[in-house]
Amino acid sequence: MSEAETGNDVRLFTVGEDDAGARLDRWFKRHLPQIGFATISRWARTGQIRVDGKRAKPEDRVEPGQQIRVPPGGEADGPGAPARRTLSDADRAAARAMVIAETPSAIVLNKPPGLATQGGTKTTRHVDGLLEAFTDGDAPRPRLVHRLDKDTSGVLLIARTAGSAGFFAKRFAGRAARKVYWALVVGVPEVREGTIDAALAKQPGSGGEKMHVDHEGGQPARTRYRVVDKAGDKAAWLELEPLTGRTHQLRVHCAAMGHPIVGDGKYGGPDAFLTGSISRKMHLHARRLVIDEPGGGRIDALADLPEHFAVSMAQLGFDEATSEAAPLRQSTVERTPEAKKQAARQHAKQYRKARRGERRGRRDAAGKPAPRRGPKR
Structure with missing residues (x-):
């Protein structure tokens, strides 16, 4: 959206690509939220709002390149535009330090543990409050399109505009985005690979702050x-890899499997903590996000582990290169064709190595394949 000054404080706005097909009242809500719907309706009835010089109704659709004439005033009748926060230099630096990839439609962050995604009761410092660091002058404020728990670290996608936010939100809602998390859990699942299918619901008496498995009344998870x-x-x-998007899904499913995430006392109780020098912080990290972009292309971002998680991995003897998602890279839009080929070769090499280890583990002392103990995916 761009604005041109005209006489008598009448404003002219040019509709941008992100607003293609949007209702006129929705356009106002996105770009002039301080003007209330009653005012917009009155202006439309009296012909004061014009689109390409013609009278327009609140339900009319706008298209890129069209000019919207907005009369002066109207702010006093609206709910008021959300005040922009004034960030300190330290806050701006902290926000910029989280960036792992940028594209024309998105900013990809590596959220540290302990930082909430959005504000709430007694929560004044959060990612949403730091997004002013990515605005430039009158540029639209970036928007959250999904969330991570406060103590969960890793990939968090921020949309640059309302249009791209809507595009990404549809991908998340339609399960078209692929999310891969890393977790350290207490004990070892007997079945090494599979799917946890357990419906979840809010736990009674917790005020909605806690979830539990509810096969009869819960939502599929x-x-x-x-x-x-x-x-x-x-x-x-x-x-x-969550195939649905329920609140605390990964934490509840791991605990229900009998192997709570290390440091997750909320769902694992005292059993969620390991003895020795392993950190008591939660060990759940959004490692990878793969999602399509508006207009073509794809974001494929990986986030480094936070310090406490990396230290615990080393203390337990885990090598990050063992994982299929391990090779660090920026967004795929920033990789050269040769870099992509090299990453694919490395992925194939690691996969073959891991499969050789699995095949050896399935053989008994006589050298014959041992019977499988669980489903193989």
Whole structure:
């Protein structure tokens, strides 16, 4: 959206690509939220709002390149535009330090543990409050399109405009976005690879702050998991891929499997903590996000582990290169063709190595294949 000044404080706006097909009242809500719907309706009835010089109704659709004439005033009748936060230099630096990839439609962050995604009761510092660091003058404020728990670290996608936010939101809602998490759990699942299918609902008496498995009244929830490595019988490193998007889904499913995420006392209780020097912080990390972009292209972003998680991995003897999602890279739009080929070769090499280890583990002392103990995916 661009604005041109005219006489008598009448404003002219040019509709941008992100607003293609939007209702006129929706356009106002996106770009002039301080003007209320009653005012917009009155202006439309009296012909004061014009689109390409013609009278327009609130329900009319606008297209890129059209000019919208907006009369002066109207702000006093609206709810008021959300005040922009004034960030300190330290806040701006902290926000910029989280960036792992940028595209014309998105900013990809690596959210640290302990930082909430949005504000709430007694929560004044959060990612949403730091997004002013990515605005330039009158540029639209970037928008959140999904969330991570406060103590979960990793990939968080921020949309640059309302149009791209709507595009990404549809991909998340339609399960077209692929999300891969890493977790350290207590103990080792007997079945090394499979899908957890357990419906979830809000736990009564928790005020909606806690979820639990409810096969009869809960909403469907499915999580694909794979044991990447294990440290004896003490702990395991899992790759988790949520196939649905329920609140606290991965945490509840791991606990329901009998292997709570290390540091997740909310769902694992005292059993969620390992003895020794392993950190008591939660070990759940959004490692990878793959999602299509508006207009073509694809974001494929990986986030480095936070310090406490990386230290615990080393102490337990886990090598990050073991995972299929391990090779670090920027967004695929920033990789050269040769870099893509090299990453594919490395992926294939790691996969063959992992499969050789699995095949050896399936043979008994006589050298014959041992019977499978669980489903193979």
